[in-house]
Amino acid sequence: MSYLVFARKWRPQTFSDVIAQEHVTKTLCNAIESERIGHAYLFTGPRGVGKTTTARILAKALNCESGPTSDPCMECEACVRIAAGGHLDVLEIDGASNRGIDEIRDLREKARYAAAEGGYKIYIIDEVHMLTREAFNALLKILEEPPDKVIFIFATTEPRKVPATILSRCQRFDFRRIPSSVMGKYISDEAGKEGITIDSDALSLVCRASGGSMRDALSIMDQLVSFTGKQIAGESVSKLLGLVEADLLADISAAVLHSKGASALDLVEDALVRGYSIEELIDALVGFLRNLLLAASGAEKGITDLSDSEIVLIQQTVAGVSDVHVLNVLRLVGGASDQIRTGASPRISLEAALMTASKLGIAFGFENLPSVVEKVAVTAVKAGEIAETKVISPVAQIVEDDSDGKTGIEVGAVGVPDVSMTNIPPSVVSDLEEEEKVVKEIGSSEKEKENSYVRKVSGLFDMIPENR
Ligand SMILES: [Zn+2]
Known part of the structure; x- marks a missing residue:
């Protein structure tokens, strides 16, 4: 036949x-x-x-x-x-x-x-x-x-x-692109009839690589069967298509998000030794950071196409990181990708982008924001730019003051009773050690508050440019 x-x-x-x-x-x-x-x-x-x-x-x-x-x-x-x-x-x-x-x-x-x-x-x-x-x-x-x-x-x-x-x-x-979930089910059903087994990682990679085109997905399947036989695993798809492994992308992203620029550069070196090109690496990294952003911001629909193990990996990588922080890193790395692709020294551009992105955590990361916002708040109150600042919770919030329409800020520390900040000596408010302890005590249940807090604080920086 x-x-x-x-x-x-x-x-x-x-x-x-x-x-x-x-x-x-x-x-x-x-x-x-x-x-x-x-x-x-x-x-x-x-x-x-x-x-x-x-x-x-x-x-x-x-x-x-x-x-x-x-x-x-x-x-x-x-x-x-x-x-x-x-x-x-x-x-x-x-x-x-x-x-x-x-x-x-x-x-x-x-x-x-x-x-x-x-x-x-x-x-x-x-x-x-x-x-x-x-x-x-x-x-x-x-x-x-x-x-x-x-x-x-x-x-x-x-x-x-x-x-x-x-x-x-x-x-x-x-006619529309074929959604990954529908395509995956079709391929696994048809493959099953031929005695071909394909694991969920492999299936999700094939569907994504096809870009919604069934013809492309089936042509990848032809190559896979010639390449590996009737048992298809995610690893063989990565090899065949030259995809950068998700674990490596997660490690690089985690290093950048947690301000460990040197580790990120070591991982880039490892990736190049393993044969990935700078272009493959930057494309895959931007795609991975996008998934992290979707996960951090709660936009779950965008990552449902991924396999279960990839979703777990993404959630682990982004745990405890705010969506604003991921967004800033993505914008920086994504923005550098054109230069990396077309510039004379792609490797240097990639390393510089990752190093710069890893500094974002130090400049704007959640870890330091409570103390930063307090300094901003105190200055703003003194300058009469905001109405009143209160200490009520570990989360700072910008609040509308009904009486005069001015915008106020609520900043706080765990265990401190509801007191107007104007009654607290600035030395207490700006105690950085105390703040760091407070931040560490914020559990994962506070994640949502944390996110809205960071969003509001970002807006605050725009309001008061001289304090940046
Ligand atoms: Zn007929």
């Missing part, structure tokens, strides 16, 4: 097999059942998400011997021949290599003749945006007076390059 790539072997054959495009398949099924069949369809969307596959299923639905039907039989000669790509009346044309006016004129001549096998004559034009202007004009003439029982299905990744005159004569369907 000849070898078939997964993208062909696992290709959906009916509307109900098509995944993640229900908004398209449902509408098409309804149109067929109510006999409202258009002359021209435009399928748009990223590559590898099912446009051509759906076009072939639509062709089967229209030309099936028991059709038109939303549920083609898959057994009659028409169904079998369309599935095999050998039906005389279903013509697939690649718009990229048949883009000239002569090809479209030829098509126009042939479209006049009735279907050889009595059903619909269906033209599937892939990458239709590649046609020349003259070719589009010739095509427009056919669409203006479409011959009976001739249907055009255009597929494109770039609908903006299709002239408005063509667009206005088509029923448009927008």
Whole structure:
């Protein structure tokens, strides 16, 4: 038996097999059942998400011997021949290599003749945006007076390059990227039928590397099976795709977030010795920091695509770190990535970025903020810029004072009763040792308060620039 790539072997054959495009398949099924069949369809969307596959299923639905039907039989000669790509009346044309006016004129001549096998004559034009202007004009003439029982299905990744005159004569369907969860389930089900096992780390890496394109995911699967056989683990996917391991990214991120710049540089050295390029490292690091930011800020949806072990790793790395701190590090490292990619000394740029980012923790990290904000607060109170400052809790808060509309700040220490700060000697308030002890006593249950505190304090710095 000849070898078939997964993208062909696992290709959906009916509307109900098509995944993640229900908004398209449902509408098409309804149109067929109510006999409202258009002359021209435009399928748009990223590559590898099912446009051509759906076009072939639509062709089967229209030309099936028991059709038109939303549920083609898959057994009659028409169904079998369309599935095999050998039906005389279903013509697939690649718009990229048949883009000239002569090809479209030829098509126009042939479209006049009735279907050889009595059903619909269906033209599937892939990458239709590649046609020349003259070719589009010739095509427009056919669409203006479409011959009976001739249907055009255009597929494109770039609908903006299709002239408005063509667009206005088509029923448009927008295909979407396939979500990782849906893609992962499909791949693991189909792989299971072939006796291939793929662990959750590997599955999540394949889905992410595909960027939502099933064709790309299945092509990676082909390579993996050739590379490792029928047992696929996360490690083999990382090796095949040259992905930087998540553990290494977590270690570098943790070093930067906890102000250990030297350790971060040692880890970079290790990574380069292991064969990763600077570009691979910076791309992976920015992606990892983004996940840390999502986790720190509680935006859980963005990381649900990751495998369970990766989510645990991310949560461990970001534990006790505020979202603002992660954001600042991400902005700095991400901002340096262009320079790292195009500059003359990418390694130096990377090291400088990591070193600078590791200093952010010292300058603006949560550890020092209570004492910093108090100094700011005391100065601000003295200058009459804020109304009143109170000591009530370990968390500083900016509060609106109803009486005069001025903004106040509440700062505090554990165990200190609710007292107006104006009654406390500044020496007590600015006792850094006491503050550090207080900060250490803040448990993880205070995480949310901590985050809102840091956000508010960041805003405060903007209010009082001379104290930065
Ligand atoms: Zn059939």
